[in-house]
Amino acid sequence: MGKSTSIRKEDSMIRQKQMLAKQFLELSQVKETGKKVVYTFVPGNLTELILSFDMLPVYPEINALQSGMRKKSGDYISEAEELGYSEDVCSYVKCDIGMMVSGNVGPTGQKLPPPDLLLLSYTGCFVFMKWFENLRALYDGVPVAMLHVPYQGGGAMNDTVVNYVIEQLEAEVIPKLEQVSGKRFDSDRLKTMMEQSAEAEELMVKVFESAKHVPSPVDAYFGGVYYVGPIFTAFRGTEDCVRYYDELYKEVETRRKEGKGPICPEGEIDERFRVVVEGPPNWTHFREFWKIFYDLGAVFVASSYTRVGGIYDEGFRHESSDPLKSMAKYCMGCYTNLSLPQRIDLLGRLLKEYQADGLLVNSIKSCNSFSAGQLVIMRELQKRLGIPVGFIESDLVDPRYYSYSNIKNRIDSFFQMLDQRKQMGVMD
Numbered sequence: 308m309g310k311s312t313s314i315r316k317e318d319s320m321i322r323q324k325q326m327l328a329k330q331f332l333e334l335s336q337v338k339e340t341g342k343k344v345v346y347t348f349v350p351g352n353l354t355e356l357i358l359s360f361d362m363l364p365v366y367p368e369i370n371a372l373q374s375g376m377r378k379k380s381g382d383y384i385s386e387a388e389e390l391g392y393s394e395d396v397c398s399y400v401k402c403d404i405g406m407m408v409s410g411n412v413g414p415t416g417q418k419l420p421p422p423d424l425l426l427l428s429y430t431g432c433f434v435f436m437k438w439f440e441n442l443r444a445l446y447d448g449v450p451v452a453m454l455h456v457p458y459q460g461g462g463a464m465n466d467t468v469v470n471y472v473i474e475q476l477e478a479e480v481i482p483k484l485e486q487v488s489g490k491r492f493d494s495d496r497l498k499t500m501m502e503q504s505a506e507a508e509e510l511m512v513k514v515f516e517s518a519k520h521v522p523s524p525v526d527a528y529f530g531g532v533y534y535v536g537p538i539f540t541a542f543r544g545t546e547d548c549v550r551y552y553d554e555l556y557k558e559v560e561t562r563r564k565e566g567k568g569p570i571c572p573e574g575e576i577d578e579r580f581r582v583v584v585e586g587p588p589n590w591t592h593f594r595e596f597w598k599i600f601y602d603l604g605a606v607f608v609a610s611s612y613t614r615v616g617g618i619y620d621e622g623f624r625h626e627s628s629d630p631l632k633s634m635a636k637y638c639m640g641c642y643t644n645l646s647l648p649q650r651i652d653l654l655g656r657l658l659k660e661y662q663a664d665g666l667l668v669n670s671i672k673s674c675n676s677f678s679a680g681q682l683v684i685m686r687e688l689q690k691r692l693g694i695p696v697g698f699i700e701s702d703l704v705d706p707r708y709y710s711y712s713n714i715k716n717r718i719d720s721f722f723q724m725l726d727q728r729k730q731m732g733v734m735d
């Protein structure tokens with residue numbers, strides 16, 4: 308493992324940074340351009356639809372995670388707690404509200420414009436609804452469009468629920484987008500965007516599936532955060548997005564053919580362990596957290612987190628033949644909208660298909676949507692597959708809940724267990 312003090316970056320990361328810079332610049336210029344701004348959420352987002360009206364999306368949870376990475380979230384959370392938000396409220400919500408009342412300066416240092424529309428198309432987590440109730444209070448008079456996406460409690464989608472979502476798109480969401488943008492819905496434009504979405508999704512799946520190779524050329528958790536960025540947020544449906552994934556896939560293919568491991572900020576990871584991880588990463592100490600695994604030679608070959616903004620490796624693609632139907636299915640298919648048995652089956656499949664040595668669970672204090680049921684997931688997968696399972700606790704953006712020594716101790720014990728099994732030949 309070569310150590311290096313400078314941060315290593317892939318070309319696609321630089322391209323992604325440029326795409327983000329352009330997006331935030333556009334947001335900072337809406338007074339001059341007259342473009343309308345839609346605040347919405349990542350899981351179950353309607354990005355192509357928003358872009359087809361030439362509106363600009365803003366994702367509050369992305370701003371929160373960016374604030375976490377830039378060490379600003381602690382102050383924003385304190386701001387929100389001073390306003391009366393309790394310690395138990397999701398730290399994304401407090402970070403976002405704290406950022407707004409502190410001037411609403413986004414991750415690039417440019418001020419974010421206020422919303423012209425609050426589009427609540429959340430999936431799986433009731434907190435999203437309360438979050439927007441609070442934003443509505445902050446932005447008095449801003450129109451709200453709500454898309455109710457049924458939870459997959461029964462473990463499957465059926466025509467009734469798909470049609471229920473389509474009807475809301477037609478009767479509630481599209482009319483509000485027309486009203487706020489002043490433009491008519493253009494179904495041909497949306498269809499073209501769906502085709503571009505599908506092209507990018509196809510490439511992204513290939514990138515993640517390259518982790519089936521030993522050694523894996525990608526890290527599907529820490530690296531995966533970058534890989535899902537454009538598709539999960541403001542770029543799905545654009546040519547830029549397709550170009551990004553095309554470039555990324557070529558980079559990954561080159562590494563795979565050369566037998567190289569993933570690139571992390573410390574350098575290239577020399578794969579010793581292959582792990583599947585459940586739960587989001589911690590953002591406040593992202594690099595330090597990743598380095599713990601780099602030092603151990605641990606590569607995350609699959610993660611549930613990279614499925615929170617859509618599950619594509621089971622065949623779903625956005626479709627131009629019936630765009631509203633495919634949007635409805637997309638919304639319902641996001642990871643946090645799945646029932647517990649569906650999540651267990653999915654993780655079990657990933658552990659087997661990606662030849663993982665074990666499962667690591669990162670239990671996030673703020674996020675019940677992920678954390679509720681994780682102990683059941685662990686027990687069930689241990690029983691079904693006989694694999695070792697590790698458990699750590701942290702938070703998304705509240706630095707008070709990240710303890711390096713606790714996390715490191717638990718990770719070390721987990722990997723000692725994996726190491727012993729390797730030496731005994733249990734995993735061969």
Ligand code: SF4
Pocket residue numbers: 368397398399400432433434435643673674675676677703
């Ligand atoms: S509780 Fe979890 S899923 Fe819900 S808004 Fe917070 S971070 Fe997102």
